[in-house]
Amino acid sequence: MNKMKLALVATGAAVLLSNTALAQNIAVVNGKPVPQARVDALVSQVAKQAQPGQPPMTAEQKAELQKQARDQVVLREIFTQEAQRRGLQKSPDYLQQLELSRQGLLIRALFQDEEAKRKINDTDLKAEYDRLRAQADAKEYRARHILVETEDAAKKLIAQLKAGAKFEELAKKNSKDTGSAENGGDLDWAAPTNYVPAFSAAMVKLQKGQLTDEPVKTENGWHVIRLDDVRETQFPPYEDVKPQLEQRLKQVRSAEFVEDLKKKAKTDYKFSTEQQ
Structure with missing residues (x-):
């Protein structure tokens, strides 16, 4: 009897887990589930591309973005399956582009990590403001x-x-x-x-x-x-140019980071690095 109860509990748990997994999928394409996580990632990517100072999306806009993201994710799965059916994932051009994409994602993550470690504060911004003001005509x-x-x-x-x-x-x-x-x-x-x-x-x-x-x-x-x-000279007030100052400092620090990495790297160039 106890074994039967355990079996029933196990079956119920399996059904529950299965239903939960299905709830996390937005579609099934040719037997392959398409997870909600892909939609979330796409929506997050779009949100990160928003311009500074842009007003937040309304509930209607968020709903429309979710709908468009779901449609896009399902369509991408359809395209991907067809490309794989044709064996395109084995082509040299695809593999080369895949490696470039992998590098690009890692590089972006690297710069985001560096930016997080060197956060810009008000002291930095005010110092840059004073420096630019002193240099102005x-x-x-x-x-x-x-x-x-x-x-x-x-x-x-x-x-x-x-x-x-x-x-x-x-x-x-x-x-x-x-x-x-x-x-x-x-x-x-x-x-x-x-x-x-x-x-x-x-x-x-x-x-x-x-x-x-x-x-x-x-x-x-x-x-x-x-x-x-x-x-x-009519130099703008600090608060008016604060966003531009932050963007400028980010660019300056990014350039410094690049130069620092280039100096540290032991690179044996097999081509001329001089400008033609």
């Missing part, structure tokens, strides 16, 4: 320019401007810089370091409202420059 300039192909063309424009022509109109008609031409040559507020040296050197010598007496040559062509205004 003291003044910003608002200038206009007209960019043309030749020095003669630039000289003619300067003569017209000195004779009373409007800078904005000449810029719209003649400037090769299409980005600023429509705005009458306006370059908006910018630090001198935003421009090539020859341009910024000529610009900072001007007084408000003054025009360059001679054309300015750069690799882009010949410029006629007018300085409209000057102001103290």
Whole structure:
């Protein structure tokens, strides 16, 4: 009798475990179960790709994402089974791509692990903010320019401007810089370091409202420059740029990590590492 009871209990447990396993599967394709875990992994991957500051998904959006993920996972299983039926998993190209994918996943895990070990705190961010602020130019300039192909063309424009022509109109008609031409040559507020040296050197010598007496040559062509205004640099508040600072520091630390690993590795290159 006791043996019979044990057998019944064992049978019941097996059925329960079987039902639990089935509940964890979203489908069965040609006899092969497709686990819910694949859906969860795909949803998690999509969530990680969300942009910083993006609002959280609504309940409806989450439900739709789950549905799309389930459909995608089942379809992938169908495709995978067909590829295996054709023996494609044995092809050299597949095996090579598989190895590259394996390396890619490991490398991503490595950088995530390194980032977790070197967490960026407020002290780091404020130090970077102060460093960038100290390096910033003291003044910003608002200038206009007209960019043309030749020095003669630039000289003619300067003569017209000195004779009373409007800078904005000449810029719209003649400037090769299409980005600023429509705005009458306006370059908006910018630090001198935003421009090539020859341009910024000529610009900072001007007084408000003054025009360059001679054309300015750069690799882009010949410029006629007018300085409209000057102001103290408007450096953004710390809280406004905190996300960008964090992203910048992550990139800097990532680059340092790469260089450190390259230095530590005993690598015998079989090719030239010099740039052509």
